[in-house]
Amino acid sequence: MPSHRILIADDQDSVRRLISVVLEKEGYRTVCVADGAQAIDAFRAEAFDLVLLDIRMPGVDGLEALRRMKEMRAEVPMILMTAYAGVETAVDALKLGAFDYIVKPFDVEDLKQLIGKALELSTLSRAAPALHCIELPNSNDRHERILTDCPNMMEVCRNIAKVSQTNATVLIVGESGTGKELVAKAIHYHSKRATGPFIKVNCGALPESLLESTLFGHEKGAFTGAQSSQPGLFWRANHGTLLLDEVGEMSPALQVKFLRVLQEKEFEPIGGLHPIKTDFRLIAATNRDLQDMVEAGTFRQDLFYRLNVMTLNPPPLRERPADIVLLARHFMQRFCAENDKKIIDFSPEAIAAMNVYPWPGNIRELSNAVERAVILAAGAFIGVEDLPAQIGRPDGDDAFPTLRAGESSLKECVKNFERELIESTLRQHNGHRELTAKALGVSKRTLLYKLQEHDLQGTRES
Structure with missing residues (x-):
């Protein structure tokens, strides 16, 4: 694979040479220029994977060069x-x-x-284009992508990249609303089966007899009402991927039949006389603890071992604090486009409220909350009053401050609480911005915005 190309712009020759030597030892290819104008010309003429810009340069400075290059290729x-x-x-x-x-x-x-982090996130972003589920042809799939700035979710993304290049069975475990189906789609659409079908079925949404017919298919006359032959999902998923959602809801009897399909790579439709070969990649998802179910005797141990080849566990949103606003803005842009609305951003008070809310419904709840807010927002910013009541006004939640003397509104209360929290955390870490951001569970970028907003200063960068 060709190495990444990096453009270095700095008016000090010694700095350019030092960075170039260091990066080329790491396997990168570098191009060096002495000012912002040269950087813009080089960026226009060649393709780069990343740009390093000194802010203070003669002529066109780094900020202006950044602005003009972002207009050309914002994804770099x-x-x-x-x-x-x-x-x-x-x-x-x-x-x-x-x-x-x-x-x-x-x-x-x-x-x-x-x-390395910048290139990794950039690669993941490019590698996760619009995903398409053939079971939902009318959905707005171009908005589906995995976005994260949290290390625990980035680890899941790295494992997606690894497992997608294999045919291994994958078990995705996580709370409801954490994006298990999206993880399954990412595996499929980055695999060699990407041109094949992506088929999903919710095992908990169908009674046992109907689920069996849905999976295996049936021949005409196989049972009352079977007026014609119908292919099952095992056949439809051939050369593609089959997602069994809520696999823990599958009955013990059907577990036995399904295990045989996995072992033999063939199945017989209900009422059929001859086995049919099939080649699908299996991904199973559940919000239940299958190991506990095995010990309780409600899930077959041999099937569990078959499913548990590779396990991915997308974390709940409360464990991805830096992603709350990142995802909220992503959903805001999506729903603004769908509803023909023009909204710039969330208000600082709305951001603070979203950051302290525990999101028991995870990403699904966040998406629904943002859609509601976009519809209700009357101005250029989404305010606390546009969010669902449990987010903007979580009465009885001890994690959220109550109004104090001199505070006339929730907005003022949230703002004061946020400032005090940031200020005290800065003191605990002697003004160290990066450590403060980690302690608060936010990105350094978010902390910088907050420092400016509250007129605070971190005294040390690192």
Whole structure:
């Protein structure tokens, strides 16, 4: 695979040469330029996977070069380098679309890690284009993608990339609403079976007899009402992927028949006389603990071993705090397009409310909440009052502050609470921004916005 191409723009020759040597030792290919104008010309003429820009350069500075290059190819990650750790400058860069920034003098290991993260997320973004489920031809599938800025979900993404290149059976375990079906789609559409069908069935939504007929198919006259032959999902999923959702709801009797299909790679339709060969990749999903069910005798141990070849566990949204606003903005853009509305962003109070809410319904609940908010919002920003009551006004939730003397509204209460929380966490970490962001469970980018909004300063970058 060709190595990544990186454009380096800095007016100091020694800095350019140092970065170039370090990165080329890592296997990257580099192109160096001395100012923003040259960077724009090089970016226009060649394809780069990442850009490193010094903010202060003669002529066209880094911020202007960033803005103009983002207009050409917004998907390319860009990292700003600066000798000045001012919050406002960093926030301006992030608003223009920079992936992140690093303060000079920097540790080369920190730079390599930052570049690796930027390229990894960029690759995942490109590798997860619009997914299409043939079972839902009328759905707006072009919006489906995996978005994350959290290490635990990034690990799931890395495993998706690995397992998609195999034919191994995958078991996806997680709470309701965590995106198990989306993970299954990502595996399928990044696999060698991507041109084949993606078929799904919810084992808990059908009675046993109907589920068996749905999976195996039936011949004409096989039972009362079978007026014609119908192919089952085992046949329809041939050369593709079959997703068995809520597999823990499958009855013990059907588990035996299904296990035989997995072992023999063939099945007989109900009422059929001859076995039919099939070649599908199986992905099973459940929000139940199958190991506990095995011990309780309600799920076959041999079937569990067959399913549990590779397990993926997308974490609940409460364990992905940096993704709450990221996903909310993604859904906002989607529902604005669907409803022909123009909304710029969420208000700071709405963001604070979403960040403290535990999201028991996970991503599905977040999507529904944002859709409602988009419909109700009357202005350019979604406010707390547009969110469902349990999010914007969680009465009785001890994790959320109550109104105090001098506070006239929930918005004011949330804002004061957020400022105090950030301020106290900064003190605990001696003003260290990165440690503060980790302690708060937010990205460094989010913390920078909040520092500017509340007129706070972290005293140290690293």
